[in-house]
Amino acid sequence: MAKKKTDEKKRTRGVKLPDFKSRQAILLATRNAKMARSAHAYVRGNTTQFYEWLDASDNKALPEGPAIWICGDCHTGNLGPVADAQGRVEVQIRDLDQTVIGNPAHDLIRLGLSLATAARGSDLPGLTTVHMMEALADGYECAFDKAAKGKHLDLGEKPETVRVVMKEAVRRSWKHLAVERLEDTRPTIPLGKRFWPLTKDEAAQISSLFEKGAISQLATSLRGRSDSGQVTVLDAAYWVKGCSSLGRLRYAVLLDVDGGVVEGDDLCLVDIKEGIKAAAPRYSGASMPRDNAERVLEGARHLSPFLGERMRADRLQDRSVVIRELLPQDIKLEVEQISQAEAMDVARYLAQIVGKAHARQMDHGSRRAWLKELRRNRSKTIDAPPWLWNSIVELVSSHEAGYLEHCRRYALAGM
Structure with missing residues (x-):
């Protein structure tokens, strides 16, 4: 038990992290600060x-x-x-x-x-x-x-x-992505200002999400990975990211594709983002997916083919979410x-x-x-x-x- 507490303290770097109930207030304050x-x-x-x-x-x-x-x-x-x-x-x-x-x-x-x-x-x-x-x-x-x-x-x-x-x-390369997004190249997500701990329910649902073939295939399809590769969730955290999206569900998930945990091809960082109703007006009579994540996915396929092929839509916490692997080249x-x-x-x-x-x-x-x-x-x-x-x-x-x-x-x- 003592060792577990010590490891957690190292991972959080001594930073006091918000609990689930205080998330929204902090996210709103962060958004207001960014916009100012x-x-x-x-x-x-x-x-x-x-x-x-x-x-x-x-x-x-x-x-x-x-x-x-x-x-x-x-x-x-x-x-x-x-x-x-x-x-x-x-x-x-x-x-x-x-x-x-x-x-x-x-x-x-x-x-x-x-x-x-x-x-x-x-x-x-x-x-x-x-x-x-x-x-x-x-x-x-x-x-x-x-x-x-x-x-x-x-x-x-x-x-x-x-x-x-x-x-x-x-x-x-992967190393650039890891240092930029995670501030580290070790196969963990460092908790702190940008990454917050998950509830047990969130962690369980994220693990279940990547047990689905259509979602795990997202990780195996890139950079010539084997479709039969075993996808394992190494770590996950709530992600404080963006500006207008602050306050929505947002998670970072670190995956290992084949169990080797080798830097680069075997590790991937996945962004899970809640899809919400668009403020942009659509043309009357236009036929679009009713699910917000499916709408985002369909729009990406038409507007940004490179991105569209790397995205999936599903549900998490009973909400519509868009899932995509982040690549080092995405800036x-x-x-x-x-x-x-x-x-x-x-x-x-x-x-x-x-x-x-x-x-x-x-x-x-x-x-x-x-x-x-x-x-x-x-x-x-x-x-x-x-x-x-x-x-x-x-x-x-x-x-x-x-x-x-x-x-x-x-x-x-x-x-």
Whole structure:
């Protein structure tokens, strides 16, 4: 018994950890603190305000795009390098919590808001934001122009911000993932600020989940592992991760595939995340899975094939959950600070990524019609659709005010 207590103390590093009853209060406080760090962080963590604005705005001013799967929360942090089961790496949409069959214009506006907020946080002049929105429109339309003509989309030279992240992603190994996510390479999850202990019921249900063939196959299917490999849960913990997702079920699970516990191919880290109802509006009459995790999975298959093939949907704690193995190559793009020299290049490149994800879902006629709509009624003063520019101006203003009010409430709560 004494040894068990000593091992537990080493694992927690002497940190006092919250119990099950105090989780939600701590998670909410953590989320509020993260959103108070900057206006850009507030935008990233507050999807609801975006759709409240959309609901209250004059939707007639926005074009009605084809009914396709959209990201629903298309900010810069939700794009980045993603690996497929064979190890190939591409920049794709990497978070599909809000995915629905909806209006593609919503993704373009949400990405524009994120970029405009990053530009303001980087103290770039307003004229640069104007040119960024022009580059955003140009990059997105370029993806459709190429697709409509049946040509391969060459994304061109990557901006420095993207090139650095891609270079890092390609060279990363299991050791990099373990040190980054777990702060250690030993086959345990260190409890502390980011990882909290499970209840007995949570631990039992997670173990039972990976006894299912469809779920264990997720671990054996990657990097040439044998489908007959024995999957064992080595460790699991509640994961304090993300911002807008704080407060939902979130678990990290460390698996051993064949019992060897060998660094790299035999170990895998799995993310279990609760699927919740999307705030993003879907098109009326659109047929989507009723289960939220199944909806996320289906959206990923259409928008981010590399990610979609590495995901499963199931239930845990009587809630819908999305399960995926994390690969070392999966990294988010951090665009908190952006230089004036590469601002337009970043906007154009990321817009092409989103445009490519949208265009692959449309037939030839739909692509041409959507491209024509995007180019209609252009202003003589700014080479971006008026509905896009006007939306960005309104959203930046409302989110700046919302951010300051959030900081006021957060400061008062801490007094």
